Amino acid sequence: MAKLSVNINKIATIRNARGGNNPDLIKVALDCERFGAQGITVHPRPDERHIRYQDVLDLKNVVTTEFNIEGNPTPDFLELVKKVKPEQVTLVPDAPDAITSNAGWDTVKHQAFLKLTIKELKDLGMRVSIFVDPLAEMVEAAKETGTDRIELYTEAYAKNYHQNREAAIAPYKSVAMLAQKLGLGLNAGHDLDLDNLKYLHQNLPGLLEVSIGHALICDALYYGLENTIQLYLRQLDPTPTLP
Ligand SMILES: CC(=O)[C@@H](O)C(O)COP(=O)(O)O
Ligand SMILES: NCC(=O)COP(=O)(O)O
Numbered sequence: 001m002a003k004l005s006v007n008i009n010k011i012a013t014i015r016n017a018r019g020g021n022n023p024d025l026i027k028v029a030l031d032c033e034r035f036g037a038q039g040i041t042v043h044p045r046p047d048e049r050h051i052r053y054q055d056v057l058d059l060k061n062v063v064t065t066e067f068n069i070e071g072n073p074t075p076d077f078l079e080l081v082k083k084v085k086p087e088q089v090t091l092v093p094d095a096p097d098a099i100t101s102n103a104g105w106d107t108v109k110h111q112a113f114l115k116l117t118i119k120e121l122k123d124l125g126m127r128v129s130i131f132v133d134p135l136a137e138m139v140e141a142a143k144e145t146g147t148d149r150i151e152l153y154t155e156a157y158a159k160n161y162h163q164n165r166e167a168a169i170a171p172y173k174s175v176a177m178l179a180q181k182l183g184l185g186l187n188a189g190h191d192l193d194l195d196n197l198k199y200l201h202q203n204l205p206g207l208l209e210v211s212i213g214h215a216l217i218c219d220a221l222y223y224g225l226e227n228t229i230q231l232y233l234r235q236l237d238p239t240p241t242l243p
Helices: 009-018 025-034 053-060 075-084 111-123 136-145 155-160 165-182 197-203 214-223 225-235
Strands: 003-007 039-042 066-071 088-091 127-132 149-153 185-189 207-212
Touching: 003 066, 003 214, 003 225, 009 025, 009 214, 025 039, 025 053, 025 225, 039 053, 039 207, 053 066, 053 075, 066 075, 066 207, 075 111, 088 111, 111 127, 111 136, 127 136, 136 165, 149 165, 155 165, 165 185, 165 197, 197 207, 197 225, 207 214, 214 225
Parallel strands: 003 039, 003 207, 039 066, 066 088, 088 127, 127 149, 149 185, 185 207
Antiparallel strands: none
8 A cells, every 4th residue: 555645835835824833834744644644745945935944854853654855956955854864855856936846857867966866865864766757768767866766746647637547647557667677666746636546546556655735735625634634545545445
């Protein structure tokens, strides 16, 4: 069964809207864990529009499940993760002004940089994952970087799911099999939701973890956080349901 890591960026977005501490990010992270989340993901961005660097330091002291820090490996980001030493660092090549992450790494072009950065982080005991598009060439070159895992950027899958889910999953399935063959661990994330998650999970061999934020927090407005986390966990349950 793939692990569910709840991305709490959006909680920080709401908190920052009023400058106080409501909602309390630390409390939400602990509650997500209490409600069944198997990991907490944050993606501090250089403008600290949602998660602040201080949040990451504070979360480190309380998160007891897998702590996953995502971000562009700028000098500031690298200094932060080296201080915090989370279980997993996910490197994402996003531009500082991007509304959200919008592409995976070009693992061919950035091979040397990734190799160096990944080695540094792994030597300090962190597991490293890198964000990639579902392209065989990028996954093959990801293997050469020394990364432990790849995170498949699932925006295209989510976008095309309702039109033709078989076609939407096809490139992901194919690189998931390639990753398995290459001995790369497999994560996935971006725009996953209660509609598209189960099919992704059923079709990606070796899927280890999904990180979900935007849709999960939106769903929590209607169903409540505890129910919502349970609903997402149910999508990842390998037990076949009765017809
Ligand atoms: C890496 C990734 O897929 C992003 O989805 C992510 O972490 C979300 O970031 P924002 O919450 O800033 O859109
Ligand atoms: N790595 C993806 C992530 O953490 C959350 O993405 P989203 O669910 O907010 O699109």
